[in-house]
Amino acid sequence: MPQRNDDVTRRRLLRDGLWGACLAGIGGVAGFAAHKGQKVDWLWQIDPYKCIACGNCATHCVLEESAVKCTHVYGICGYCEICFGFFDPEPLAINEGAENQMCPTGAIERKFVEEPYYEYSISKSLCNGCGKCVKGCNAFGNGSLFLQVQHDRCVNCNQCAIAAACPSQAFRRVPADQPYLLKSVDHV
């Protein structure tokens, strides 16, 4: 049956053409992306100058213990005796007693340096990323405390759950060779 044969050939030709087109399409997209691509991976990070320390970081991370934690840039810190990131707004006394502290997990360590300066350091294993200290330090201090995604903990979700919940759009993808957006002294 020549008629039937012809039909089969036509269909096969169409199929083969489509097949080739699909392969070329995949190749084209992959080629375009690879041509544009650099070798580094992308990671999520918080722009500290946009962050308002709303507290979502502590609750929205897919990890039980958030990958976001407080970071301290000592070069900006005023070493205040009365630190608004450390002390509760209405402390009973100016000392390290837990009842006087802002941090709900006691993750900030206060150490005397010299009169009248005190060093504040974050114990990362205790910090839950709630940002209460960040809020205090930003509002009344130098803003040397701020939240950053800790890349030893972050599982780098393709869509960060905190980024989706961030009210100030402070999360963005950063190249893996510059994984932190630290505050600097000379930022305007």
Place this chain on the structure above:
Amino acid sequence: MVRPRLILVALAALLVVGVAALGLERFPPPEFETDYVRPTTTAPNPPQGLWEYVDAGVLAVTLVLATVLILRTRNRKLIFALMLFCLAYFGFFRNGCVCPIGAVQNVTLTIFDPGYAIPLAVLVFFALPLVFTLFFGRVFCGAVCPLGAIQDAVLIHPVRVPRWLESGLRLIAYLYLGAGVLFAAMGAMFVICRYDPFVGFFRLSGNWEMLVVGACLLLIGMFVGRPYCRFLCPYGVILRQLSRLSRWRVTITPTDCIQCHLCEDACPFGAIRKPTEPWPNKEYQVARRRLAFLLVLLPVLIGAGGWAGYELRQWLAMVHPEVRLAQRIYLEENALVEGTIDASDAFRALGRSSDELYAAATQLRDRFGIGGALLGAFVGCVIGGKLLSLSVKRRRTDYEPDPASCLACGRCYRYCPKEHERLKRGREGLVRH
């Protein structure tokens, strides 16, 4: 005794009045007289990017293995074992991220966002399963995909889903793909990853809403085979279409079909098609007229879909945080709502003007108009195409897996008497050697 509270309140009041902008050095960093050295800021490095390449390598190896096991060895037990390995590796060990399903959005973002370029490993994850599907059918779905595997592993009592319902529900997957691509292109969010139902299980932690959705899907999956793959998976609908063109694919019988009907109910995914009966002449005429009607209907559906998508642009644009923010600020400025929210507070703290925000939001909404129209046209095209394919009857003489729907799980093989004959021959051959 002076109450420290008073000191703090007084200090706070002073500072708030004195300093307007954030982050100013209200207290100049001290010059220390002692030999105190400032500690350096701890910023732990991310794990080395090597794992990504290991993952890409494992993906390539498992795809090759899956192809051999599914198309050559035809051994369901081995396929299942490979599937469990991939579930353990890509799922529980590597936490289910990145996967080819989500990689669709990374590719989209690469095309539309000049500032973003896809990492090589993610590109491999996107392209490799597609290429394998073009050659060998959906071997990725059958044995490699961890999302498919977790559902396949819980399937205990499959019930048959009617064809019409299956086709209807599958429309969700097309819509999901379209929406995922649209929102990724607009830079709004990766919606497919945000609502991944199983990644929470892989990590053994996650947002409880998605864990509940995942648990429900797994519960349904005990009776309806692989519900995510069949009705939701946005990558699956791409693989479906490519699989229609594949060079080699699953065949139920290793040699020829003897029409024994034994495989008829073997497939838990309703992918086995029966031989067709020839149509009576009269019905043929009706079918031809119907086909002509549907061909005319196709552009109408595409147009209607495009129009609907364009009309929905305001609603679609609300997925973008910038547009949501603009809406909120507008409401607040015109005293249509009371109070502020975190987002509007953050906006004001940054000192952007609201006109600038409105302009950005308007531009985004216009872009969503184009995107929405394309999304709608795509959905219209899918519906039209489905209607067309339903009205065309292919002549089929044997029991065959549907090339698009077959998930290449290999369950049907052992239902075929010819397969048993083949295995027996193989065993005898081994003995003779």
